[in-house]
Amino acid sequence: MRKNTWINICLIIVSLTTILTGFVIQLKYHMDRLSPVVETWGLAYNSWSFLHKLSIVVLSLLMLFHVISHWKWYKTIITRKLIARNRQTMILSVFFIITAVTGYTAWFAGLVNEGASSGAALFRKAFIEIHDKIAIILTIYIILHVVKRMKRI
Numbered sequence: 001m002r003k004n005t006w007i008n009i010c011l012i013i014v015s016l017t018t019i020l021t022g023f024v025i026q027l028k029y030h031m032d033r034l035s036p037v038v039e040t041w042g043l044a045y046n047s048w049s050f051l052h053k054l055s056i057v058v059l060s061l062l063m064l065f066h067v068i069s070h071w072k073w074y075k076t077i078i079t080r081k082l083i084a085r086n087r088q089t090m091i092l093s094v095f096f097i098i099t100a101v102t103g104y105t106a107w108f109a110g111l112v113n114e115g116a117s118s119g120a121a122l123f124r125k126a127f128i129e130i131h132d133k134i135a136i137i138l139t140i141y142i143i144l145h146v147v148k149r150m151k152r153i
Contacts, residue, residue: 007065012146014059019139021052026132053107060100067093088148092141099138102131 025048028040036045043051067074074093077086106127113120 004069007062007069008149011059011062011066014055014062015142018052018055018059019135019142021048021055022132022135024048025052026135030128030132056100056103056107063096088141088144092138092145095134095138095141099131099134102127102134106131 024040025045028034029036029045029048034040034045038044040048077083077090083090106124109120109124109127113124
């Protein structure tokens with residue numbers, strides 16, 4: 001129980017960091033089209049991107065531990081067909097997976113296709129756009145999930 005509490009607290013902190021850095025990148029550098037050298041709150045794009053990627057890796061590892069520690073619950077919900085009664089958590093799980101896949105795909109596409117054709121750049125940009133939009137929905141579900149469980153946390 002104590003281990004789960006610490007994982008949950010770390011998940012909240014790292015989720016907030018991921019959300020903050022993601023929104024700064026999305027709003028300032030993607031939507032406002034600021035130059036990567038222009039600073040927002042004292043950091044340029046490369047620093048925000050590094051912090052976002054670092055928090056993503058930590059968040060992914062913490063989520064892995066979180067899911068493993070709740071694996072019995074997931075198994076019960078799926079095998080007993082109780083998904084409808086646990087809709088919010090299941091939707092959160094699906095949105096987390098989709099957000100992670102689109103984010104990691106864009107990240108790795110950028111690493112692999114650095115300096116590649118405009119087609120590769122468009123592919124990466126498409127995944128970033130999908131990731132950005134789904135991340136907004138995920139953020140809402142994360143907030144609802146945490147608020148619903150605040151007494152337990």
